[in-house]
Amino acid sequence: MTEERPRGRALWVVFAALMLGMFLAALDQTIVSTALPTIVGDLGGLDHLSWVVTSYLLASTVSTPLYGKLGDMIGRKPVFLAAIVVFLGGSMLAGLSQSMGELIGFRALQGVGAGGLMVGAQAIIADIVPPRERGRYLGLIGSVFGVASVAGPLLGGFFVDNLSWRWVFYVNMPVGALAIAIVLFRLRLHTPPVRHSVDYLGTGVLAAGVGALILVATWGGNEYPWGSATIVGLGAAGVLLVALFVWWERHAAEPIIPLTLFRSRIFDVANAMGFMVGFTMFGAIVFIPLFLQLVYGASPTSSGLRTLPLMAGVLGAAILSGRAISRIGRYKLFPIAGTATLVVGMYLLSLLGAGTASWIASVDMLVVGIGIGLVMQVLVLVVQNDAAPQHMGVATSMATFFRSVGGAFGVAIFGAIFAARLSLPAAVRARVGNGVHIDPARAKRLPPHVHELFLRSFAHALHGVFLYGMVLSLLPFALAWVLEERPLRETLQPAPATAAR
Secondary structure (H helix, E strand, O other): OOOOOOOHHHHHHHHHHHHHHHHHHHHOOOOOHHHHHHHHHHHOOHHHOOHHHHHHHHHHHHHHHHHHHHHHHHOHHHHHHHHHHHHHHHHHHHHOOOOHHHHHHHHHHHHHHHHHHHHHHHHHHHHHOOHHHHHHHHHHHHHHHHHHHHHHHHHHHHHHHHOOOOHHHHOHHHHHHHHHHHHHHHOOOOOOOOOOOOOHHHHHHHHHHHHHHHHHHHHEOOOEOOOOHHHHHHHHHHHHHHHHHHHHHHHOOOOOOOHHHHHOHHHHHHHHHHHHHHHHHHHHHOHHHHHHHHHOOOOHHHHHHHOHHHHHHHHHHHHHHHHHHHHHOOOOHHHHHHHHHHHHHHHHHHOOOOOOOHHHHHHHHHHHHHHHHHHHHHHHHHHHHHOOHHHHHHHHHHHHHHHHHHHHHHHHHHHHHHHHHOOOOHHHHHHHOOOOOOOHHHHHOOOHHHHHHHHHHHHHHHHHHHHHHHHHHHHHHHHHHHOOOOOOOOOOOOOHHHHHO
């Protein structure tokens, strides 16, 4: 590894391209949500609606380990460029879709590219910025997720109202083209000179196993009952395939995920924290817009604007903590403070009720955002600082992978908790059924006394969701105390102990 690297303005130009790539991948997780009703009206296929989101999530998650390994093997620049091309190809084809089946398939292609964008951007930063300086850059990258979570539904609603749902996908083209141009002409990276072989069998087994488990999390309690043959069968297949993958990786000549990485306590603890924080964050925060729309009567666009305090918390905490880490060269304080803040934030959200003032909800969201911003990207830095250079891409991909899988399971588990706790009075059930899938506009049309009963029951169910989120947030808080703090390197060369591992 050479110490020749971009600096000053050249570094920021490259970094801007990496942020654009990350922004596209994060944006397309949410931008389609407000366009789905219009898409169904145009293409039909209401019974397959959830697959428009699920296919993207599934493909982006299972592809991350492969991108991490390929980046370590053949160089991160060509792999990152390939990921952008795949993503843009999927975006263009998704916009041209003439049926729901086509759209689902092209969304999966988008997801395959998105997995490489998320891993590649963070791994390239590790190639060109030493860990001691890297905090400020990873903090900015972390803030991209907060911006995208709010910008996605807003942009989706704008394109649907003013242009066409197809522009939800076309908008990626100019942004992606700019990122390609910058990376192609301004980024110079060391390319490994050694030829490698790709563990295609291991990749396929891992993708199938994790895919089955994510489908369990996505379908369980929604598409199929938890005890149904489909869910039980998928769960058993997923566990068996993951076990088979571990066995295969022990014997593969060049494993897609070197199991030696798991011999590091730092790697294990940081990724366990990432899984649990992702579980809590994605699982519980997904209910905030639902609360805003049902209780406060906010429109989808307005509910997106009302989550600005959450974005502001993530953005400010990620940037400031990143700069602080670069200045002091230590990181352990931030995961402890972040998870503690997340616990407090989840408790505050659990107090939300039908009569809660909107400014109180905003403060609660701000606290949760600060907690997320203090911890999420620091975990990537911790894993990268611990990894040997030849494993940098795989280690980075694992941090993203565990967070994404945790989020998928969190959405499912908290959804099940919400459904189990939503016990509606007979007068409400007579009008809205079980109420789990009630439309906010329909809730507004309920008679006043029925509407009040519904809101009380809804707030009670939501109280349990956030309370469980608070309890689960205690797990990463406990893990943060046992996370070993290793001094952040001031060069791109590994410390002797790390290199030898």
